[in-house]
Amino acid sequence: MTTTPTEKTANTPEQSGKKDAPLLEVRDLHVEFHTRDGIAKAVNGVNYSVNAGETLAVLGESGSGKSVTAQAVMGILDMPPGAIPKGEILFRGQDMLKMSPEERRKIRGAKIAMIFQDALSALNPVLSVGYQLGEMFRVHQGMSKKDAKAKAIELMDRVRIPAAKERVDDYPHQFSGGMRQRIMIAMALALEPDLIIADEPTTALDVTVQAQVMDLLAELQREFNMGLILITHDLGVVADVADKIAVMYAGRIVETAPVHELYKRPAHPYTRGLLDSIPRLDQKGQELYAIKGLPPNLLRIPTGCAFNPRCPKAQDICRSETPALHQVTEQDGAAMAGRGSACHFWKETIHG
Amino acid sequence: MGRYILRRLLQMIPVFIGTTLIIFLAVYALPGDPVKALFGDKAADPATVARLKHQYGLDKSLIEQYWMYLSNLFKGDLGTSFSQREVSDILGDAIPVTIQLALVAFVLEAVFGIALGMLTGLKRGKIVDQIVLVLTLLVISIPIFVIGYLAQVYIGTKWGIVNPTVTDSNDITQLILPGIVLGSVSLAYVSRLTRTSVVENIRSDYIRTAIAKGLPRRRVVGVHLMRNSLIPVVTFLGTDLGALMGGAIVTEGIFNVKGVGNTLYKAITGADGPLVVGTVTFLVVVYLVASLLVDLLYAVLDPRIRYA
Known part of the structure; x- marks a missing residue:
């Protein structure tokens, strides 16, 4: 889909051949939550796609709808209060929203797996990790208890948990944070799914462990040629592993770009703000930059561009018209592959 | 785990002594003479009363009675009811x-x-x-x-x-x-x-x-x-x-x-x-x-x- 020079996309020429059917494609997805105070519009028309072997990073603040989109893809939204009034989620060309619950269940875990943020609460505290890993094989492949346990040990070895054999009967609380996240990764990998959704997989970890876990994830992704959706608010994590980025704000994608392009030349004021708020060593002593204001209340999203109350470049048009995701072009009008910006003034933003 | 169980069992001893002492005091500090009550409306024969009191240990002080009760308990003897049946028999x-x-x-x-x-x-x-x-x-x-x-x-x-x-x-x-x-x-x-x-x-x-x-x-x-x-x-x-x-x-x-x-x-x-x-x-x-x-x-x- 995109033409980044990284090796991840380079080894998937067959995917680029059937461009019309990516591994996962989300089309015009809307998700809302019916609450006592009204309808919270968490996702308002998201489009993205992921190919095999490709990593899509979804970036955004809390409440931008990045996790909700992922949960809708996974089929684990609480419905009600959640509802999907509109949209399609195509997995290998088939709309999952039209499938029966049983069909969807068989895809979950086996074809699309998810890694959660806080492994301590995401793992069942009263079941041993071996049991929880083995459950994948027992449920989806009808394996015996004994074989499933052997597989669990194999998985734990694979994600490099030391002394896997001795620790297979331990409980989640007996592992360190990094090891627990490895168990989460092992669980997602168990059935070698086509797509993994990682929802802030490293947020709960300290920095050195973060790097280890991300490296492991990237390595396993290459090995199995999986698609990966990486949900994060950490721009540092994204730069290392992602192929392309989708920046979300108030339930919409405001900018898409190949990873290095985005860092070099953001085409949306929000992205620029995010990049400017990364603390830099060469600006030590100066005040840290922060985007003014707060993310919008999803019950009352501002009219026009949702970012307008916080945008330093907002004009009258930003308050009245919602910008579409424009194709971003070079100054000479040549299209930039995979780039889009939902800003009325994307030209001014990218070309200064 | 074994040590924990042992500790818990040892903790039971003071709890057991405390509760039985309280109930013992509460029962025997009640007003009224249980032995005289056995005679109902009839006049009590002082000799019989004294004999019964001695039999049930009621002529001793409360602490002595309690001690007697405890030591009998560890011999497996729960005492005799006023109805002349063994307490362990009734409970059985x-x-x-x-x-x-x-x-x-x-x-x-x-x-x-x-x-x-x-x-x-x-x-x-x-x-x-x-x-x-x-x-x-x-x-x-x-x-x-x-x-x-x-x-x-x-x-x-x-x-x-x-x-x-x-x-x-x-x-x-x-x-x-x-x-x-x-x-x-x-x-x-x-x-x-x-x-x-x-x-x-x-x-x-x-x-x-x-x-x-x-x-x-x-x-x-x-x-x-x-x-x-x-x-x-x-x-x-x-x-x-x-x-x-x-x-x-x-x-x-x-x-x-x-x-x-x-x-x-x-x-x-x-x-x-x-x-x-x-x-x-x-x-x-x-x-x-x-x-x-x-x-x-x-x-x-x-x-x-x-x-x-």
């Missing part, structure tokens, strides 16, 4: 009856309480939930003797489904109605407790993970949800088993079940000191053992709790 007749009654009530409250709790927890806010909520609140708020008499009058006398009173206390089929009455309040509590626990856990992250793993719903509920939700329920059931064994005074009285509760009631009204103390001693032991078992079971159910 009553305990099996109470165990049967408690078992009926316990099975009932555990099975139906947990089933109702799971159902209402999974269907929270729905009509089933509302109905069960009203019913359980009703049962909890009505005193047990009202429930008991109503059950006796309607099910026993008016509709004649079962005997209004128990004629043979060792016939477990006759204990079913008293068992239902005895277990009804706890059943309501168990169902409320299970419901709360289910509602709390169903929103947890690990249930979301279980769903994301593609597990079938019955496995998500049956393994992941149940296993976590039943931890507080089991604790309640354990302590309640102790209460069912001793707290059946009212129910046993209404249905004429000759169990421990009935024995205790008669002993208190008859000012039968040795029998009261003996029965209560038995109940103290039941409670101590039940609470130890609950604590041990807790560690089995929740691996995060480890005793050292």
Whole structure:
């Protein structure tokens, strides 16, 4: 889909051949939550796609709808209060929203797996990790208890948990944070799914462990040629592993770009703000930059561009018209592959 | 674990001595002379009174009496009731009856309480939930003797489904109605407790993970949800088993079940000191053992709790 020079996309020429059917494609997805105070519009028309072997990073603040989109893809939204009034989620060309619950269940875990943020609460505290890993094989492949346990040990070895054999009967609380996240990764990998959704997989970890876990994830992704959706608010994590980025704000994608392009030349004021708020060593002593204001209340999203109350470049048009995701072009009008910006003034933003 | 159990067993000694001492003092400090009461309206023969007092050790000081009681207890002698029967003999007749009654009530409250709790927890806010909520609140708020008499009058006398009173206390089929009455309040509590626990856990992250793993719903509920939700329920059931064994005074009285509760009631009204103390001693032991078992079971159910 995109033409980044990284090796991840380079080894998937067959995917680029059937461009019309990516591994996962989300089309015009809307998700809302019916609450006592009204309808919270968490996702308002998201489009993205992921190919095999490709990593899509979804970036955004809390409440931008990045996790909700992922949960809708996974089929684990609480419905009600959640509802999907509109949209399609195509997995290998088939709309999952039209499938029966049983069909969807068989895809979950086996074809699309998810890694959660806080492994301590995401793992069942009263079941041993071996049991929880083995459950994948027992449920989806009808394996015996004994074989499933052997597989669990194999998985734990694979994600490099030391002394896997001795620790297979331990409980989640007996592992360190990094090891627990490895168990989460092992669980997602168990059935070698086509797509993994990682929802802030490293947020709960300290920095050195973060790097280890991300490296492991990237390595396993290459090995199995999986698609990966990486949900994060950490721009540092994204730069290392992602192929392309989708920046979300108030339930919409405001900018898409190949990873290095985005860092070099953001085409949306929000992205620029995010990049400017990364603390830099060469600006030590100066005040840290922060985007003014707060993310919008999803019950009352501002009219026009949702970012307008916080945008330093907002004009009258930003308050009245919602910008579409424009194709971003070079100054000479040549299209930039995979780039889009939902800003009325994307030209001014990218070309200064 | 072994050390923990040993420590708990050692802790039982002061608790046991303390509780028995309190009940001993309470019983024998009561006004009125139990020996004279044995004669009823007739004039008491001073020689006989003195002989009986000596026989029961009532001529000694309270502390001496208590010491005598304790040392006899460790020899397995619970003393002699004022009715001239051995206390251990009376309890030996009553305990099996109470165990049967408690078992009926316990099975009932555990099975139906947990089933109702799971159902209402999974269907929270729905009509089933509302109905069960009203019913359980009703049962909890009505005193047990009202429930008991109503059950006796309607099910026993008016509709004649079962005997209004128990004629043979060792016939477990006759204990079913008293068992239902005895277990009804706890059943309501168990169902409320299970419901709360289910509602709390169903929103947890690990249930979301279980769903994301593609597990079938019955496995998500049956393994992941149940296993976590039943931890507080089991604790309640354990302590309640102790209460069912001793707290059946009212129910046993209404249905004429000759169990421990009935024995205790008669002993208190008859000012039968040795029998009261003996029965209560038995109940103290039941409670101590039940609470130890609950604590041990807790560690089995929740691996995060480890005793050292």
